[in-house]
Amino acid sequence: MGHGNDLDRGGGIAGLALAACLEPDRFQVTVYEKRPELPTVGTVLAMWPNAQRALARIGILGQARGVSPILGSGSIRNAAGEPWATVSGGELFGMSRVDLLTLLDRAVPGSVRRVTSHLRSLPPADGLVVGADGVHSLVRHQVWGAATDARATSCLAVRGTIPAPVNPDEVGEYWGRGDLFGIAASPGGTNWYASWRSGLGPNGIDVEEALGQARDRFAGHAPAISAVLAAAVPELSLAQRIWTTPPLRSYVRGTAVLAGDAAHAMMPNLGRGACESLVDAVTLADLLNSLPRGKALAAYNRQRWLRTRALSRASAVMMRVALAEGGQPVRDALLNLARRRKEPPAVGSGSSH
Template identity: 80%
Template sequence: METITIVGGGIAGLALAAALDPSRFHVTVYEKRPELPSVGTVLAMWPNAQRALARVGILAQAREVSPVLGSGSIRNAAGEPWMTVNGGELFGISRVDLLRLLESAVPRSVSRVTRHLRELPAEAGLVVGADGVHSAVRRQVWGAAVDARVTSCLALRGTIPAPVDPDAVGEYWGKGDLFGIAASPGGTNWYASWRSDLGPSGIDVELALEQARQRFAGHAPAIRQVLVATVPELSLAQRIWTTPPLRSYVRGAAVLVGDAAHAMTPNLGRGACESLVDAVTLADLLNTLPQERALAAYSRQRRLRTQALSRASAAMMRVALADRAQPLRDRLLSLARRRNARTAVGSGSGR
């Protein structure tokens, strides 16, 4: 039996523990959190993440507890749509439900230790850093030069029990801020972002909500209605952190997955998805190849793709949170909307 130590029992860590061959590996998961969180935002599951959930064996259960996201619009601050995005078969699952299902998929043979691991244990075997953007594994093995980097942007998100209004679904881009509304299990999921001096840690959620109500007071009525119904107990507030690009996700007998390897801004909604894909990719390679070859193949397959997504997500954030360039952005998107409308009319008349 080969030894694998997974540091972090979040999405990536649990998915990896669930997908590793229990007849080949003795797996230990270290997680500082004694129980699952009670509050979590809704995560969009893109097709690659759905395939990862199927590989772990929980896709059907995930669909059962999740609404289909359907279509949504990119809108201006007043709520007027610029473009509509068809979500197809995308569904949204709450982080709490996803963690619960992943927990249920982990074999009983996996050892669990509830502890904040500050130093890597002796006899750890292969060490997997699945411990998020502030990864202790990344810092210890790769060095302080690749520590997480804080952005100027605040991420505020939550749920309300009121059902989502289909006509309000989408993302609203204002001057230096954005607000999103989507379906969640049993209600409405929402999120907001803007540049803020709150934090970078220990942010008071009630204070962040008060700032949001002031910030979005002149925006679309749907936004104001959501914020009126929001309570701190069902909300989360944190500054957005990212990680610098790495030349490899492997160093010696250590490997990084998920946000520990490639924490990105949330603007493409791909962080959790790529964490799941990291986990099943690494597991399948370790299950079938010698360790050294498996690790090299994992870094080769996942590094360029995830870093490209990280760059694209950062670019999307700059566009969505445009401040001085906001008038130009809005004019260009409005022109694109009118051009598309004329094209659709012309195509229809030619039938």
């Protein structure tokens, strides 16, 4: 890679993490950012062990843990709130997207050049171009072609936080007929998210309208959901259609490479999008720091392509199961059966014969 004018297109999670890990004495890095300021609203991202290792590599794991709650256990539930299965999160913690971006931004060396611009075409670069510019990646569009442009799904994602503390007995994901709702801890309150098939969008969705649709959609579900939505306000909420990227044969093409959502934007059901973006960035940086560029890019593609494709497929399957409509009664019957099989036998108190 040498000392050329290396371009990191994207000031999000993957772009900042990559800029933070590239060795300043080897690379002249320019980060192109659409907006100069960090977002003020963002929901909570689960930090799985692989993401925690990436945060440790960047040098911010301790700070990340310091501002984030341990997620603890949570349940997959039916729409009424009855648990089907409970999963322990162990040392899994939930981090605000705003806090994560703030820590990553601070970790970027001062030698990195920053350019704030809404690019319509790629600027000239005599080194490596890294597309870490999200699901609507300009790098992917211009280098891989328009056939790889992001695709809008029929699913709406509405997310937010409320200041009320989370009730541990209500934490989990509630699966209804064609909809799901999640409740978890967040720094200083409760994080929530909801998804269902909707005609809103795909762009310019009014958050207040989406909240109204959510209140109508989830009326009659578990009381915990109604309480959260009653407290939700547009200022602390986000609403957007879910977009995904089509499968790519490779994340590398010539002197361009993709990372994060630009490479593998996936359904959010496994909670792995942000985690895999961090791992992409750290993996790519460490390979570029230690190997010639061609070998580094080939190794990056080998290490990241298969894993992220598998996660993308798994998240799509999970979304279909969670948002089942016609098959919802069968899904619920199977999950109820699985729950009963795990329950200990009742101890009778009547007379024996």
